[in-house]
Amino acid sequence: MFSKIPNIQEFNFVNQSSTLKPTTSTTMKKKLLLLPLLTLSIGTTSLAQETPGNNTLNSEMTHRTCGTEVPGAEWDAWFNEQVELYKQSPNKVQQDFVIPVIIHLVHGGQAVGTFPNISYAQLNSQIAVLNADYGGTGFNVANVPAAFSSLVSNTNVKFCMALKDPQGATLAEPGVERINYSTKGWANPTAATTSTAFTTYMNGTVKPATIWDPTRYMNIWVCDRNSATQLLGYATFPAGSTLSGMSGTGTATTDGFWSWAKSFGNTGTLDPTYNKGRTATHEIGHWLGLRHVWGDANCATDYCNDTPPAQTSNFGCPTFPYNSGTCSGNTTGEMTMNFMDYTDDPCMYMFTPDQRTRIQTAMTNGTYRKLLGTHGLCTVVGIESTNFTESEISIFPVPSQGTVSVKTELASACDLQFTLVNSLGQQVFQRNEKNMQNNTLQLNLSTYEKGFYFLKINAGNKTTVKKIMLD
Numbered sequence: 001m002f003s004k005i006p007n008i009q010e011f012n013f014v015n016q017s018s019t020l021k022p023t024t025s026t027t028m029k030k031k032l033l034l035l036p037l038l039t040l041s042i043g044t045t046s047l048a049q050e051t052p053g054n055n056t057l058n059s060e061m062t063h064r065t066c067g068t069e070v071p072g073a074e075w076d077a078w079f080n081e082q083v084e085l086y087k088q089s090p091n092k093v094q095q096d097f098v099i100p101v102i103i104h105l106v107h108g109g110q111a112v113g114t115f116p117n118i119s120y121a122q123l124n125s126q127i128a129v130l131n132a133d134y135g136g137t138g139f140n141v142a143n144v145p146a147a148f149s150s151l152v153s154n155t156n157v158k159f160c161m162a163l164k165d166p167q168g169a170t171l172a173e174p175g176v177e178r179i180n181y182s183t184k185g186w187a188n189p190t191a192a193t194t195s196t197a198f199t200t201y202m203n204g205t206v207k208p209a210t211i212w213d214p215t216r217y218m219n220i221w222v223c224d225r226n227s228a229t230q231l232l233g234y235a236t237f238p239a240g241s242t243l244s245g246m247s248g249t250g251t252a253t254t255d256g257f258w259s260w261a262k263s264f265g266n267t268g269t270l271d272p273t274y275n276k277g278r279t280a281t282h283e284i285g286h287w288l289g290l291r292h293v294w295g296d297a298n299c300a301t302d303y304c305n306d307t308p309p310a311q312t313s314n315f316g317c318p319t320f321p322y323n324s325g326t327c328s329g330n331t332t333g334e335m336t337m338n339f340m341d342y343t344d345d346p347c348m349y350m351f352t353p354d355q356r357t358r359i360q361t362a363m364t365n366g367t368y369r370k371l372l373g374t375h376g377l378c379t380v381v382g383i384e385s386t387n388f389t390e391s392e393i394s395i396f397p398v399p400s401q402g403t404v405s406v407k408t409e410l411a412s413a414c415d416l417q418f419t420l421v422n423s424l425g426q427q428v429f430q431r432n433e434k435n436m437q438n439n440t441l442q443l444n445l446s447t448y449e450k451g452f453y454f455l456k457i458n459a460g461n462k463t464t465v466k467k468i469m470l471d
C-alpha cells in the first residue's frame, strides 16, 4: 500500500516582529467606465518636427508613431510615489518576473502563414526579442556609445507563451489564439481609416470580446490596419490606484498592447523599417510604466534621471552624439538608442537602471501586473519554477484572505527552508521544515499587511519562488 496520507501542519507567525512598511492599496478597481474612447492623444502634439531617417524607404510608415495615450498628471503622481517607495527599499526583490503572454491574432480567414494570419514562427519570434531586449542583450546593443554603456540594464522581466487557456486546456499553439473577424461579425480592422477610429474599434469591440483575465495573462492583439492610421502599436499604462482622475491606464476589458502584424516579431511578413520586434519592446515599456524619453513635450521629463533630457522624439537612426546641449542639463547628447524614443528598430536597443526601477514598480503594484506569473501558465525558468515543478510545490489560494496553503508532492522526503519576503524585498520570516514529502502546510498570514509577498522555498540546490497575494 502506498496511499498518500496528507500531513497537515500549521505554522502561525503572529509573534514575528513585523518589519513591514505600509503597503499601497491593492484594491482591484475595475474602471469599466473609463474606456478611453474619446481621449486618445495619438502622440502627434509633440511631433512638430520630423527628421526622416534613411531606413524609411519602402516602409508604409512616414516614421515611428505610437498610439499610446499619454497618461494624466494624476497617474504620474501616483506612479512616481510608488517608484519612490520601491527605491527606498535597501534590499529589493531580485527575482525575475515571468509574464505569460496570450496573443489574439485577428485575421480574415487567410491560411495560417498568409498575412495577416501570420505564422507561429513570426509570433513566437517576438518572445525571444522581448526577452533579449528586457534582459539587456538585444540586437545591436553592442553599438551603445561609451557614454551610455554602463547604463544598459537587465530589467529582470521575462516573457513566455502561455501554455494553457483560462479553462486550463492546453493551447494548440502556445500563447496564440487565432480569431477570424468575419465569423465574429466584426468589420475588417483595415476599414478604420483614422487612428482614433481604429483604437475605438479595438477598445470597444475586439478587446472586450477577446481579453483573457488580465491578472493572469498579458493580452496582446495583433492584426493588420489601414496605412492611413500610421499606427504601429499602442498600449495601456498600469492601473493600480483607486484615486480618481487616472487616464491612460488599462481596464479589465482593455488592458494590454496592440501591434500591427507587420511590426510584430523579427521574422516573417514585416515592414522593412520595423522588422526587429521593437514596436512590442517600446509599447510594453509603456505597459510597464515607462514614459517617452522626451517626456512628451520639449525637454520634458520621463521621470528617469539616467536618460538625458531630449528636445523631442527622434526618428530614423541618428548619429551619436546627437543634440548635445540642446536641452539644459544634456551634456552627453540624447539617448536616441533608448527603446522609449521613436527611432527605427535597429537603432533602439537599451533600457536604463531608472527605467528598470519603474518596470519593477509596475510589476509589484499594477492591478493587472502583480499576479502575473503565479498561475503555472509558463514553463520557462523564472519565478514560477526555477527547479521544483508546479506539481511538486503548489500554493493556494491566490489571492488569499490570510491563510495560505503550501502543498508538496515530492518524489522523496527532503528538508525545506521557507523564507517570506515582502514586496520591498525585506525578509518577514524564515523557517525550516524537516522531512517534507506529501504535505500541506498552512501559513496564517492574516496579521500581515495586505499586499504581495514572495515565498522562497529551498532544499539544497533545488529552489522555487512563489508569489503570495494577501487581499
Ligand SMILES: [Zn+2]
Residues within 6 Å of the ligand: 066, 067, 068, 282, 283, 286, 292
Ligand atoms: Zn510610445
